Amino acid sequence: MANEQKKYDVAIIGSGIGGSTLASVLARQGLSVIVFEGGTHPRFTIGESMILETSEAMRALAEFYDVPELAYYSSENYYQNIGTQHGVKRHFSFVHHSPGEHVDVEKSLQAVIPRLPYGHEIHITRQDSDYFLTSVAISYGATIMQSTLIKDIHVKTDGVEIITTKDIVFEAEYVIDAGGMKSILAQKAGWRHRDALSHSRTIFTHMIDVPCFNNVGPSKEVFHHPYRLSEGTLHHIFKGGWLWVIPFNNHTGSTNPLCSVGLQLDPRLYPQRDDLTPEQEFREFIGQFPDLEAQLKNARSVRDFMRIDRLQYSAHHIVGDRFALLAHAAGFIDPLYSKGLYVTHASIFLMADLLLRAKKTGDYSANAFAPLETMTLGYINMHDRLVASSFKSWHNYKLWQVYSVVWLQGAYLEYLRLIMNRFRANGKREKYLELMKPHRLAGGGFDKFFEIQEQIDALMDAVNPEDEADVDRTVAEIRRLFDGFPWMPTTIRALLDGKNHLPDNKLRLNLLNRKVGFMGSGVYREHMFGDESMLHLLILAAQDEMKYSVRGIKKQRETRARLAWQINDSSPSHNHV
Secondary structure (H helix, E strand, C coil): CECCCCCEEEEEECCCHHHHHHHHHHHHCCCCEEEECCCCCCCCCCCCECCHHHHHHHHHHHHHCCCHHHHCCCCHHHHHHHCCCCEEECEEEEEECCCCCCCCCCCEEEEECCCCCCCCEEECCHHHHHHHHHHHHHHCCCEEECCCCEEEEEEECCEEEEEECCCCEEEEEEEEECCCCCCHHHHHHCCEECCCCCCCEEEEEEEECCCCHHHHCCCHHHHCCCCCHHHCEEEEEECCEEEEEEECCCCCCCCCCCEEEEEEECCCCCCCCCCCCHHHHHHHHHCCCHHHHHHHCCCEECCCCEEECCCCEEECCCEECCEEECHHHCCECCCHHHCHHHHHHHHHHHHHHHHHHHHHHCCCCCCCCHHHHHHHHHHHHHHHHHHHHHHHHCCCHHHHHHHHHHHHHHHHHHHHHHHHHHHHHCCCHHHHHHHHCCCCCCCCCCHHHHHHHHHHHHHHHHCCCCCHHHHHHHHHHHHHHHHCCCCCCHHHHHHHCCCCECCCCCCCHHHHCCCCCCCCCHHHHHHHHCCCCHHHHHHHHHHHHHHCCHHHHHHHHHHHCCCHHHCCCCCHHHCCC
16 A cells, blocks of 8 residues: 655664664754654663763764754763663773682772763663653654554665555655664665674563672772772673673662663573573573672562573675665674664764765765765674673683773773864864764774784684683783883773772873873874864863753753743754753
8 A cells, every 4th residue: 555645755664762863863954754663662672881982972963963862861960851760870890700709809890980071871771761762853853653563675776665564655765774683674685694703692681679789799998999889880790701780770869770680691601591491591590600699689570581592693784775774783792881872873973964965966875875884884893803802801800801901992092082073073064974984983093002902802812711821921912012002091001000990080180291191192192183282172171061061951951942831833843852
């Protein structure tokens, strides 16, 4: 049955955080957008732990595309806008476990997230965030079709046809498939593959009555950590896997008793136990680690445990003529390091710009969208590389102690340059995209980082973690490589000397030193900061801190929010939620 509606500029399959964000951006910029959602909001999903890179990508989308709501989940300062059902994330923490043993406090790492200038990160309750962002898309003029399953998609030379299971046909110039692993377009094109370096499967749920690990194991003071482990995302790591603990009830203003818990296992070491239910397998596995078992002993699930076999998949290509894959339709590696949402938001920024260009030129070819494929696959491959080496490093803590520095240094450089890109672009989207071209998820697009990262990952591939002599040789070589990398902050370098946390206050007077401060010199300074002066950057940073402060956000809400008594008959695309 043909649909009598107009031909849309863009059709999007899936209204998760990626699909709804892209729909909001495109509708705000004047494109006609239709979104198909097989389920109904609010709905359960995971991907709840924010990171600095994702938050900065959200701020960039909000500013360059004039959709302020997209920044709402970028920090705790937005609780006044999004509610108190979300948790706070003041750190990334890792605690190493060995079977039958209590934890060694020296085998822990707390990577503290800076409070300045934007506030701490948050744990997102996704059923609320995705529902809200879908409503934002509607407010800007997007059409959302919930409870609408797609039977097929026909890509033609002059457009695309989307056919629902009720045989209703919708037409669009371009289609974005954000439908996850079972993406219709990825399967039709024969692009789906599982040729990843990393291997993991998962069992996860939401629970209540999950205590802080400091209550059942060593205290914060014994660990010598700046924060309690419940005040951020806790990773219990062990040979061949890890377990996340993401509480939403970890600050005094919280109104959400839930805690997200998920177990990731290398199926080559721990094949799925089909003789057990997911919960039985989960409980039996954690029983070998006394402190981990103690933390979850009295916790109760509020929904059925879900079990998924190998998580990793990707696609040989991301774009075709008149279509592209987004978010988990493009690929998925592992929840480790919470990079998935960053990949999604970085892809959205570039994808939206390419679609706006195509609207003007009429060129919806795969060649016109080729930069999106290069970027997305580059980000996915880097994540795969980091996850594979991290899993291997957990076999021997000496390897993890040095490899964790690769992750941290890469994240630091990426975050710093993302902020600098936004500052340097000065509101010009084209310049921002040009600055983003060398980025690959970690390392801030800095060639010197990629050189050392590739050498270290090659060493990780070659090492036998069960051979102590081989481990010691590898660790010594990695330390030598770090010694030749002069752009590492002293706070990260201290981890190589045995410190188990980053400081809560990272501000140091030597950061303002013109030669050895945070701006560095030579190729590093040129790449990260261009010709910006320290004074100008400090002014921009102060203005940004004020803009994204609790007071600044409150002021913006009072002047730009769509409060009931402020709504008029103007176009939806010019109003804000």
